[in-house]
Amino acid sequence: MDHIKEMKNKIPEVPVFFLKPDTSIVRNNNPFFYPEFTNDLQYELEIVLKINRLGRNISEKFAHRYYKEIGLGIDFTARDLQRLCKETGMPWEVAKAFDGSAPISDFVDKENFTNLKNISFRLEKNDSIVQNGNTKDMIFHFDNIISYVSRFITLRTGDLIFTGTPSGVGPVKIGDRLKAYLGDELMLDFFIK
Secondary structure, eight states: OHHHHHTTOOOOSSOOOOOOOGGGEEOTTOOBOOOTTOSOEEEOEEEEEEEOSOBSSOOGGGGGGGEEEEEEEEOOEEHHHHHHHHHHTOOSHHHHSSTTOEEBOOOEEGGGOSOTTSOEEEEEETTEEEEEEEGGGOSSOHHHHHHHHHTTSOBOTTOEEEOOOOSOOEEOOTTOEEEEEETTEEEEEEEBO
8 A cells, every 4th residue: 555655556446467477587586687778677575476276267265275385576667667658558568577577586385474464574775674564554465366366367386476565666776785574584685787
């Protein structure tokens, strides 16, 4: 909710979603290379769900069966391109789905958490906290997101769903170091090159 306010967007009645191809994934804390087509690259830390079975038209009450693990990911956004897309009514993929735009962590068993609706996570840029979120503040929770997306797209084993970001999004530059924590566990630690 706070991210929607900081972006001056209207509160959605249903989840807003877009796709990132597998070429957007960066694993193993490999560096992120700043693309030449943007002058306003911004981070958005998100909890990521790892789908563990095939599903379509999943009822919200059964959605919890479709993921066993969660992790963290950065939804890098070329904010200048996204603004242009919004102004012209075009899709957002050019601003969000480019190669390397989705660094992800390893995944942990969701059973490690006593309450999935109360998980803290944070992002540090150059050792300063820039995003500090908790799943209790989500507009749409995990099961709702899975159910909604599966109405339109068949979910397959291994698919990843980024679930939205807290407030505090901001720019990165070459040389920055990003570290992301799920609770107190360091999950991501990489440099912008």
